[in-house]
Amino acid sequence: MRNPQLNANGELTHLLSIEGLPREVITHILDTASSFLKVSHRDVKKVPLLRGKSVFNVFFENSTRTRTTFEIAAKRLSADVINLDVTRSSTAKGETLLDTVDNLVAMHADMFVVRHAASGAPHLIADHLHRLGRRDVHVVNAGDGRHAHPTQGLLDMYTIRHYKKDFNDLVVAVVGDILHSRVARSDLHALTTLGAAELRAVGPQTLLPTAIEKMGVRVCHDLRAGLRDCDVIIMLRLQNERMNGALLPSAREYFSCYGLTPAMLALAKPDAIVMHPGPMNRGVEIDSDVADGPQAVILPQVTFGIAVRMAVMGILAGN
């Protein structure tokens, strides 16, 4: 079966999901990102790689933060960036997803950065472009439903590699609402591919997907057991809307069981790092003393995220 993300030469042509990406491709993206990281420290924070290319941010679901980081990354590559808030325009008027895409292709789009509430939407677009024979137009998944958020997964891997150098001996705990989290899925796939020693999924039964053990993950319903001797802790945002779905009793009770406090963090290795994809809910999944503490690498994640997105777009547009 054709891997929809790779071209005939095995090069990355769309980024849809970390699942199915060869280890070399992931490593190549991370290595390239480290070169881009330096660009943001220069006088002129731009390289001419995507000069003359048009990158369309097509967001069918709200996300100021992710859209902004993609916009900054594309602009630092000298691309022209067009932001479309499709939820308020075309789709609201009844246009189908692929009609929207066809219109943007007719405007000579070179790349789509897509966020959609439906899992698989970016894949559908990539498939559509393939059928049209448009190998020169690239798709980046900026988050689809509960499926994947590959650039967040990659920037998390970049962050872990930056602080821990090597994945081989790492114990990584992902804590919180894994059921609804595309970030968690992307992280777990990436960590598996990169060969992390032990992965733990920590959270209440109601927020863990069934059969997650099949991903090679150890399930812990107890935060203490989940954090013990960890090297890396990835906290997930507790989405407030989950409270209404009877999955959780209250934010306060959640914090008392699964909130990352300094006392809980002390169970992990002394040099453990704490990550969070943002936006954080202080006092719900993470205590302010941890979020602002010396082990938190949450803001470096944001900085690395720009470089990783530059690497992804730079590699895609050249293939």
Added chain:
Amino acid sequence: MPTIDLPDAEAQCSELAELIRPHLRSDTVLVGIHSGGVWVARRLCERLALNKEIGLIDVSFYRDDYSERGLHPRVKPSSIPFDVEGRPLILVDDVLYTGRTTRAAINELFDYGRPASIQLAVLADRGRRQLPICADYCPWRVALDPSQELILSTNDDGRLQWSVAENA
């Protein structure tokens, strides 16, 4: 196909250093282009007893063949550990050929600031320029067929050596 005697690259580095020496200023810094140019720049720095760190530049993000060839699979970070503004720079590469790499490197350097001047030092000039660029310092001019590739590498002892590869 012309066959040529390949000179000793280490001796050429010394020769190149002597060409540069009379023109050195107290604030001159060297910038090597990855990877061959960096090897040469390191040797020049040593032979000229410069106490300043050299700059390293990878022109992958500035190449004009990006849309045909894509991003180089092994991009190295550029590192310019000094203020470029107002400084005389000597750009160092192993081989000067079409001039496109030099053009990309100059463009990149200007994104770090406005240098006082940029000169070009290369170990070998094989002609056939496609841009109006020439070397200020060069110990070896050599004519090669376009199908031939002139390659600088380091051997097991860490010494620089030349080789020529035939591209089909």
